[in-house]
Amino acid sequence: xxxxxxxxxxxxxxxxxxxxxxxxxxxxxxxxxxxxxxxxxxxxxxxxxxxxxxxxxxxxxxxxxxxxxxxxxxxxxxxxxxxxxxxxxxxxxxxxxxxxxxxxxxxxxxxxxxxxxxxxxxxxxxxxxxxxxxxxxxxxxxxxxxxxxxxxxxxxxxxxxxxxxxxxxxxxxxxxxxxxxxxxxxxxxxxxxxxxxxxxxxxxxxxxxxxxxxxxxxxxxxxxxxxxxxxxxxxxxxxxxxxxxxxxxxxxxxxxxxxxxxxxxxxxxxxxxxxxxxxxxxxxxxxxxxxxxxxxxxxxxxxxxxxxxxxxxxxxxxxxxxxxxxxxxxxxxxxxxxxxxxxxxxxxxxxxxxxxxxxxxxxxxxxxxxxxxxxxxxxxxxxxxxxxxxxxxxxxxxxxxxxxxxxxxxxxxxxxxxxxxxxxxxxxxxxxxxxxxxxxxxxxxxxxxxxxxxxxxxxxxxxxxxxxxxxxxxxxxxxxxxxxxxxxxxxxxxxxxxxxxxxxxxxxxxxxxxxxxxxxxxxxxxxxxxxxxxxxxxxxxxxxxxxxxxxxxxxxxxxxxxxxxxxxxxxxxxxxxxxxxxxxxxxxxxxxxxxxxxxxxxxxxxxxxxxxxxxxxxxxxxxxxxxxxxxxxxxxxxxxxxxxxxxxxxxxxxxxxxxxxxxxxxx
Numbered sequence: 001x002x003x004x005x006x007x008x009x010x011x012x013x014x015x016x017x018x019x020x021x022x023x024x025x026x027x028x029x030x031x032x033x034x035x036x037x038x039x040x041x042x043x044x045x046x047x048x049x050x051x052x053x054x055x056x057x058x059x060x061x062x063x064x065x066x067x068x069x070x071x072x073x074x075x076x077x078x079x080x081x082x083x084x085x086x087x088x089x090x091x092x093x094x095x096x097x098x099x100x101x102x103x104x105x106x107x108x109x110x111x112x113x114x115x116x117x118x119x120x121x122x123x124x125x126x127x128x129x130x131x132x133x134x135x136x137x138x139x140x141x142x143x144x145x146x147x148x149x150x151x152x153x154x155x156x157x158x159x160x161x162x163x164x165x166x167x168x169x170x171x172x173x174x175x176x177x178x179x180x181x182x183x184x185x186x187x188x189x190x191x192x193x194x195x196x197x198x199x200x201x202x203x204x205x206x207x208x209x210x211x212x213x214x215x216x217x218x219x220x221x222x223x224x225x226x227x228x229x230x231x232x233x234x235x236x237x238x239x240x241x242x243x244x245x246x247x248x249x250x251x252x253x254x255x256x257x258x259x260x261x262x263x264x265x266x267x268x269x270x271x272x273x274x275x276x277x278x279x280x281x282x283x284x285x286x287x288x289x290x291x292x293x294x295x296x297x298x299x300x301x302x303x304x305x306x307x308x309x310x311x312x313x314x315x316x317x318x319x320x321x322x323x324x325x326x327x328x329x330x331x332x333x334x335x336x337x338x339x340x341x342x343x344x345x346x347x348x349x350x351x352x353x354x355x356x357x358x359x360x361x362x363x364x365x366x367x368x369x370x371x372x373x374x375x376x377x378x379x380x381x382x383x384x385x386x387x388x389x390x391x392x393x394x395x396x397x398x399x400x401x402x403x404x405x406x407x408x409x410x411x412x413x414x415x416x417x418x419x420x421x422x423x424x425x426x427x428x429x430x431x432x433x434x435x436x437x438x439x440x441x442x443x444x445x446x447x448x449x450x451x452x453x454x455x456x457x458x459x460x461x462x463x464x465x466x467x468x469x470x471x472x473x474x475x476x477x478x479x480x481x482x483x484x485x486x487x488x489x490x491x492x493x494x495x496x497x498x499x500x501x502x503x504x505x506x507x508x509x510x511x512x513x514x515x516x517x518x519x520x521x522x523x524x525x526x527x528x529x530x531x532x533x534x535x536x537x538x539x540x541x542x543x544x545x546x547x548x549x550x551x552x553x554x555x556x557x558x559x560x561x562x563x564x565x566x567x568x569x570x571x572x573x574x575x576x577x578x579x580x581x582x583x584x585x586x587x588x589x590x591x592x593x594x595x596x597x598x599x600x601x602x603x604x605x606x607x608x609x610x611x612x613x614x615x616x617x618x619x620x621x622x623x624x625x626x627x628x629x630x631x632x633x634x635x636x637x638x639x640x641x642x643x644x645x646x647x648x649x650x651x652x653x654x655x656x657x658x659x660x661x662x663x664x665x666x667x
Contacts, residue, residue, distance in 0.1 A: 013295070016292060043253030044239070050264055054192075065153075075164065096174070099143065099169045103165045105162070124167075125167075175201040187268070191267075193262065198211060238256060250270065252266065470561065497526075498526055
């Protein structure tokens with residue numbers, strides 16, 4: 001088991017170690033963060049200023065080209081072309097251009113090499129032909145295949161009108177050489193990309209010639225931070241950022257270049273930026289180790305001075321734990337008593353506790369003797385009390401049993417009356433239901449009488465209607481007979497008319513030509529007489545058929561009349577039956593009312609008897625409860641006395657044990 005001294009020294013050393021190295025680590029990180037922030041800010045400033053310088057150089061190049069274009073000989077169409085080429089060659093040698101040439105407004109141009117080219121599709125030509133002085137993006141040369149160039153162009157004017165374009169071509173490596181002067185640390189460098197992400201200038205010219213696209217490379221590598229930086233540069237924004245490329249983390253500052261679609265970026269590795277902090281790291285670690293060593297020595301002596309008194313005091317406490325209360329005042333202990341710190345307080349408290357324990361053990365010994373004597377006397381008294389209480393408990397228990405039986409019998413009588421009350425309630429419910437059914441039957445009988453009266457009225461109306469129909473049918477029969485008589489008379493008249501027509505025809509024939517008209521009339525009259533005869537025959541047939549049908553209807557109406565009379569008789573008998581039923585129901589309802597009065601009286605008497613028995617039961621139960629409670633109290637008293645007796649015996653034993661324990665202490 002480790003001592004307090006060891007634990008204290010190790011704990012403090014570990015704490016100080018953590019503190020020292022933590023401070024060193026925090027100091028290094030804080031310095032690194034500050035240096036990185038300042039470097040990032042400087043990169044932003046450097047990129048901004050460098051982009052301005054490059055922009056100014058481009059602007060100067062454009063101004064130089066405009067100055068060359070101001071030579072009227074170049075724009076004069078009458079000036080010898082070869083002499084124009086000589087002038088341009090001089091400027092090439094003086095200004096460092098790769099080549100210069102003049103293109104007409106159709107884009108045709110003849111450089112000094114003699115090859116004719118057409119640049120009408122180039123953006124720089126189109127803009128310059130409209131009056132702008134421009135610098136192109138990185139282009140594939142039309143003049144020298146496989147090379148990259150950057151072109152300056154400005155319009156040539158003759159008599160105030162544009163008639164051609166002056167073109168100056170730089171090799172792409174020129175701009176890479178310009179930015180090669182921009183350096184950050186040992187390996188930091190600058191580069192330029194255009195608005196499409198292609199590298200326009202770089203310290204490694206191969207990246208320019210091989211059409212490296214910064215955005216495409218970042219997407220292929222799934223490098224989100226580099227992709228964001230490339231996007232910002234393509235959009236012509238200024239800012240800073242960090243990214244990891246080929247396992248090297250770098251910071252970058254970028255800014256757009258004026259008069260172009262380019263953005264300049266200046267980048268440097270973070271490790272190189274932080275390399276100047278290596279000395280700070282080493283010195284911080286050495287200082288932490290020295291502080292740790294000094295702290296360990298100081299902590300050791302402090303631990304020894306702190307734990308030595310604790311060891312001495314622990315020896316005294318160990319004696320106390322072995323029941324040794326004898327005071328041992330040596331010189332070392334007295335030295336600790338004089339101390340004013342916590343050690344002195346603990347030592348004084350320890351000796352005070354020792355003295356208090358000594359006095360306490362002496363008092364406990366005296367008290368245990370007195371308790372031993374008193375517990376013996378208490379045991380004898382409680383034994384006699386228990387015996388008397390048991391006799392009283394037996395008597396009360398007998399009384400409680402009788403009271404309990406009485407309460408049980410009373411409760412049985414109450415329960416029987418309750419069941420009787422339930423039966424009366426059920427009978428009352430049946431009577432109520434019977435009365436309700438009787439009322440329903442009465443209502444139905446009254447409704448039946450109403451329906452019978454309605455039916456009787458309807459039957460009487462049917463009888464009257466049948467009689468009226470019979471009278472009408474008889475009248476129709478008489479009318480048909482009159483029609484038959486009239487038809488017979490018409491037939492007789494038609495027959496006589498036919499004879500007259502025949503006689504008239506005979507007389508007309510005798511009269512010859514003068515009687516022809518009369519013969520025609522007689523013939524028509526004869527035809528009408530024959531038609532009348534036929535019609536009367538049809539009328540006779542119809543009248544005969546009508547008389548037969550009317551006879552049948554008369555027979556049917558007699559049957560209907562008989563049925564109506566029987567229905568009237570039956571309705572009368574049914575009405576009498578319903579009246580008898582209604583009277584019988586009224587008598588039953590009166591009997592039910594009288595029976596209901598009797599049941600209510602029985603229920604009232606039952607409730608009174610039930611209340612009396614309930615009171616008797618409550619009194620019996622209360623008596624039984626009181627006797628049981630008294631018996632319970634007696635039993636509790638007996639139990640308490642037994643517990644007191646047991647406690648007195650236990651107290652006697654405890655006092656003996658207390659004497660034995662007190663005897664263990666050395667006073």
